[in-house]
Amino acid sequence: MRRITIIEPVSRFAVWSRRMALLSLASSGLALYLTRARLVDLDAGMAAILGGLVIAAIALGLALAAFSRIWYLGRRGFASAVTGFVLTLLVLALPLYIAGLRLHAPQSRDISTDPQTPPAFAAPDEALPQRPGLLDRLVPEAPMTRTWRARAMVRPLYLDVPLREAEELARRAASALDLRLEDEGGPADAQTREAAEAALSRRPDDPPPLPPLRPVFPSTPETGSVTPGVEAEMRPVTLEASGETPILRLPLRLAVRITPVGDRVRIDARATAPQGNYDIGANSALLRAYLAEIAFLDNPR
Incomplete structure (x- = not known):
């Protein structure tokens, strides 16, 4: 008697969740490095980081859909779904915390x-x-x-x-x-510093500078004046x-x-x-x- 082996299909949501999570991690990390190294403009770098976060949000939705398919239909791919879920949480944790601070705890610039x-x-x-x-x-x-x-x-x-x-x-x-x-x-x-810059900017045909002002000597104690040092x-x-x-x-x-x-x-x-x-x-x-x-x-x- 021939034994029939039934192989359950793998959930495509789980596979694509892991792929999208890896893509978001790579794109966000690369954008963060370029922004920290000043290799791109700040707005361009922040837009690239935001794009990586959007990909991470899509990966999170795919992971949740994969969990639902695995639970109700018995599909395979639980490890891939968990991997995508954990990676997206790592990518989105700090940005969500920063967004929450802006919404509930304002910080002045x-x-x-x-x-x-x-x-x-x-x-x-x-x-x-x-x-x-x-x-x-x-x-x-x-x-x-x-x-x-x-x-x-x-x-x-x-x-x-x-x-x-x-x-x-x-x-x-x-x-x-x-x-x-x-x-x-x-x-x-x-x-x-101003005197040094003025001296460096003088040309040979410029008139000579004005003589320095007369020094102010400290007054006698009877006058009650404050000395220059004090x-x-x-x-x-x-x-x-x-x-x-x-x-x-x-x-x-x-x-x-x-x-x-x-x-x-x-x-x-x-x-x-x-x-x-x-x-x-x-x-x-x-x-x-x-x-x-x-x-x-x-x-x-």
Whole structure:
């Protein structure tokens, strides 16, 4: 008697779910690499990543359909369906989390410890957000309620140290966080840079420069005037630094203002995400980490 072997067909949904999941993983990974390496434009890279996420969503739907066919019809291909399901979850987990944050926990692209008079940037066109990015146009951000505004607020830092020591702590904190200092931040330094640029731009036939101004000598103690050295010590010191977001390596800009307040100093900072807040809360995390690093360097425990 001849034995008949019945072979159940493989679910096509399961096979295509694994194929689409592998395709989405490869396309999203390649687009992420090109965006991080600055080999493509930001909007083009984000569109490519979004395309990979769409493919992952299709793979997830195919995996769910494959589970249904396998359960009701007894088709084979359970391993392929599980593989596609797990891969799509790995691809979609972080984007879904970011989208949920935008819908329920708004994050500002420009945050400062002093919202009324935030520290200024030397080049506002490059540091401040100018236009909404692709994520801002696709996923609307939730309104900034009073509760979220209170949670996002970062208080300034007060230190019982001299001004120059506070400036040194601010520079060390920037180096500890791998930030690149861009502005040396003092009025005297700015005047020195302007004088150097003017000297380099002079032509041989230009008239000679004007003589320097007469020096102002310190007044006698009876007049009650402030000496130039003491006045310089009372001027606020400003610093600028730049960093990158952890995922997409988008630029982050940081402005720091150190103001003497009596025997103490007040450190205000401002962090912006000029090209978009795709890494949700990266500028806020940078601001908090920077102030915490200064406090740690001032009083290590």
